[in-house]
Every structure is written in structure tokens, then in C-alpha cells.
Amino acid sequence: MKPALKIVAALVSLLFLSGIGGYFYVRKMYEAPANQLQIARLPVASSFVWLADTQGTRPVAHAALLVPVVVPGCAQTCYLQFDSGAPYSLLYSHPLTALQQQYPAMRLAYTAGHDTVTDFQFGLGNGQITSRSIQVRPMGARQLPAPDSKNYLIIGTLGTDIMDGRVLLIDYARQQFRLSTAIPDSLTQRLAFVPLSFESRRVQLTPELQGKPQQLLFDTGSSAFALLTSESTWQDLAKAGAPVQAASVNSWGKKLTSYTVPSTAQLGFDNQTIPLGTVTHIEGTTFFQNVLMRFSGMGGMLGNEPFANQIIVLDVKGRRFGILQPN
Template sequence: MTQGLGPGAGYFWAIQTTPLPIPMRPLFKVIFSVLALLVASGIGGYFYMRRQFMPPPNQLVVTELPATCSFAWLADTAAGRAMPHAAVLVPVQLPGCPRTCYLQFDTGAPYSVLYAKPLAALQARYPALPFVGAAQLDTARNFRFAIGQGQVQARWLKVLNTGATQLPADSTAPFVIGTLGADVLAGQALVLDYANRRFSLVAQVPANLARQATFVPLAFTNRRVLLNMGLQGEDKQLLFDTGSSAFALLTDQANWQAMAIPGAPAHTVGVNSWGKTLTAYTVPTAAALQLGGVTLPLRTVSYIENTDWKQNLLMRFSGMGGMLGNEPFRQHTVIMDVRGERFGVVRR
């Protein structure tokens, strides 16, 4: 504070700036004002982060259940790493369209979206389709599709300017037109048989299947599938994200380091997150999930670098221990019983 004021100035400055006693009442007001500001900032931050987690109202109406189909795996290769199970693709039928289209099933997305470029390609090939002009808009209204015999109608869906621009020459090749989010699960139950690639959305879990399953609590807060499971000897809340199929568990760097097998090399791969390329690091792990008496080895654990501040804050604010992908369950049948607030793994 006294640097550059000259010899002796420090003593003079100290004398001149010695604070006079502040009366208790003004001091109390100052302290109270600071505390009030901190509380107000904390409350404001809480509600800001809560709004970031809050999805728009559910626009999907699902009828004529069960909606049962055979899903497809989307394969991918990134940075030399073969990923045969990069995404779960659910086949859908559109009114007036002879071609089967696909939606990527992503429980990490709290609402479904469509992709503008595939819609435009479909419209060019089949001019009679009922969603004329949707590809040029940011919203498609009264959009209908079928999953097996189940019928889904969306009052409106967001349309993102992404996706394939041309239909594949092979009419049996999956043509992805959007994302099927967790909104399709609201009030329902989903039986996902990974081993036999069966997707079945039902009003309630069949009793005979429920008797074969081990269940843990499931919360569907803000249309996010949150599971309570044992991990590393602790009870953890994990988000089940079928959109992160290529990874067993995504967590933060500290947990990643703690769970890694010592000395094991990390595999680095670039991943696309809504048009932004992020870097994922994956290492072998001996850790396993615990669901009652069922043990599910993770085999690998990953963390992603270069996530933005908003994503980091959302993760911390949620209290989640990480995001589970499909990989630990790939040889099992899982039950997401949103109505019954439980998640089950069918014993083999």
C-alpha cells in the first residue's frame, strides 16, 4: 500500500488511515447487507441452474401401447477405435412414407427433436408427406409417427439444422431423422432387451418379468432418468443416458483417475456433441455397479475434456456421480419403470 510514496511515508499513511470506531448499528447494517446479498445471489443462482435443467412441457402423446420393435445399433469408428454400439436406433413409420426411418433413442435428451436435412431429403423423395415445409422451419407441428403398433403424436417438435442430406441408396440402411428423447417415457415403462435388440414401451411392467428383475430406485426429475446404484462402495446417483452408448460411465476427471487401473494407458477419441468436437479419455477399470445382489462390471471409465462451464455447473448442481451408457447392460434386459419409480435388471 505504501510502495512509491517515499521514505517515511508508510508511517504517515498508517497514521492517517487508522480507522475510527464504527458505531455498532451501522456495522450491523453493513454485515446484514453483505449477508443479504450473498443469500440473494445464492437463491438467484439456484433458480438459474434449476431453469437450465427444466425442459419445456412434454409435447408427446403416446397411445395404442405396447409399442414394440427391433432396434438397430449404429456403428461408428472414431480415432481408430471401432464402436459397433455407438447409438440405439428405433425404427419409426411416418404417415404416407413407404420407407422406415429411425430416431436415435437418447434418454439424456429430455425432449425429442427432428433434423431438418433428413426431413428435406424425405420431402424431396416423397412430396405427399404431411410435414411440408417443416425442414425450413425451426418447429414441426402435429408430427405423427408409429413405433410398432404404438402411435405417437407431437403437438410440436424442435427442428435442428443437422443430419444427412441424402437418402442412402440402400433402402434397408438406417436413415436417422431425429432424436427420441426421454419424453416418450413419461408415465410409461420401457423394457429394453439389449441382447435381443427389443424395444418395448408399455403401460406397466408385466408381472412375470418384474419377478425376474432386481430393482433400484429411479427418479424422473425434469425428464432425466436418475438411478441410485452402488459404485466403489458408495451409493451414487447416476444419470442413465442411452445417447452415450460408446461409454460405460462418464464422470469427472477426479473420479476417472480414482477408478482407473494404475498404469493403464488412456484411449483418446474425439466425440461430437451437437456439432462441437470434444475429447474423451477412456481407461480400463475394475469398478462395478451394484444392484442388490447383481454385479455389473463397468470395464472402462471415461471423462470428457473441453466441456463448457454450463455443462460443468449443471453436473455439479445436479449432484450426479456420472452418466451411465448402454455398455454395462448390453447383455441384459433393463426395465425403466417411470410410473413405478424403479429401474430393474432382469437376472439371467
């Protein structure tokens, strides 16, 4: 073989092997850690509240979905942001430190600067949940809100580990959150289903978009948006001539820029369709985040907004996602 051909062959082999290595590296990074949650007293029923915010000059009424929780020894109601894009639950160090100072009876197994809490317990509705080990990140408010203020005491994120092997019902219109082992018989025949994947505890749906099946990550953590997708798909789904709204977005401490535009696209769920409303793409994501989305097979991230007047059921056991228009 000629030297030039040998070099080309070597480069092709290197790229091939690098691609394989990169694939397994990304898959490893994408995997969820072992589930640490134990849940007693199912079914669990709770209300939830919306956290309002602003994006640029636009007010956002549904910026985050918060579920109230009761922590032993704490006299204030605490909240966890339910984030179906997070494969595990976690706590925020700053409010934890403030809570320990205000309520010594909490007796958390947490020391400032450490990254885990062991045997963390909290009540959700009528249920009792224990995490054998839960991660702590340096986030959150450093001061506790006054008991009579309208601010919420947000102590962490509730991830999809809460859903593992179970059924989650979210009634957006009535702001109800219900966790059980099976879909209520009264709802089964009325739901329109599409396939649901729960690989590595990430909720991926396959509704129709523009008449074609499209795999989307259901991410309540991006609840201020209807659909986050690539710039090319954003251009395809955007309403012609519609104004584009740019806004600054905070993603885990990093500033990004979102571009949102109205869309006439419809999401199809079996025999039902719902309007998408808007579509968004974001500038500032990293190369690794883009590669991660490509390897996961996702066409975008679907938020809460399209379901604002729906009841949705995430049947992890049955690998299906259902929607229902409430009576």
C-alpha cells in the same frame, strides 16, 4: 460498522443473493418442457439396431441405439436415436427437407428454416405416436441414403417423453424395445431394483459404485461409453497402470476430447453386480455444463455398455430401475 466491514458484508450478501438467483436460473434451464407426445395402441414392441462408429482409431459397435419408425407417405424406413439423456424428442431439419422433396405425399407441416413441426405422426412397432408440436434442429444428413445401402435414414431423436408415466423394457441381447403401462408379471420377481428419479424427465439411478450409493444419469445418448464422470472420479475408478485412450468426440457439433481407461469397479443393483468395464472423462465441457451437473446432483452419466448382456426395465410409474440377466 467500519467501511471495510460494510464492503465485506455487502459482497457476502451479493454472493449469497447471486447464488440463490443462479440456483433458480439453473433449475429453470434444467426443467423439461410440457410433454407433446400422444401414444396409441400400448403396449408397443419394436426391434432396434445399433449404429457403429469410430472414436479416434477405436471402432465402436454400439455408438447409438436406433429405433425404426414409419412416417406416413414415406416409402423408406426412418430411424430415431433413442436418447434417455434428452427430456424431449426432436427432428433434424436436413433429412426432413430431403424427405419432403423425395416424398411430397408426406405433407409435413414443416417449412425450411422453421424450428417446429405440428401434429407430426409416426409408427413405432405396433404403436402410433403423434406429437402436437416437435422441435426441429439444423442437423442430420442432407442426402437420403439409397434404399439398398447399409446407411440408416436418421431423422431425429426419441427422448424420454416417450417414457413419461410408463414402463420401458430394453432387451440388449435380443435388441428389443418394449413400452407398456406395467412390468410383465413374469419379470417382476426376477428383477433387481434400484431407485429411479424422473425429475424433469431425466432418468437418474442410484446403484452402488465402489460399495456406496451413487446417483447417475442414465444416458443412452452416450452409449459408446460405460460411465462419463469427473476427472477426479475417473482417477479413483481407473485401473492402476492401465493405458488411457484419447479420442475426439462430437457433442451437438462441438469437438471435445474423451479419455477412457479400463476399470475394475462394479455396479451394484440390489443383490446383483455387473462390471463397469471402463470409465471416461471428457475435456472441453463448458462452465455451465459443469454447474448444471453439480446442481442436478449427478455423479456421472451411465451409458448402455454395462448392460450389453442384460435386460433393463425403467419403471417410471414405480420410480425404480431393474436389471435381469436373460435366460
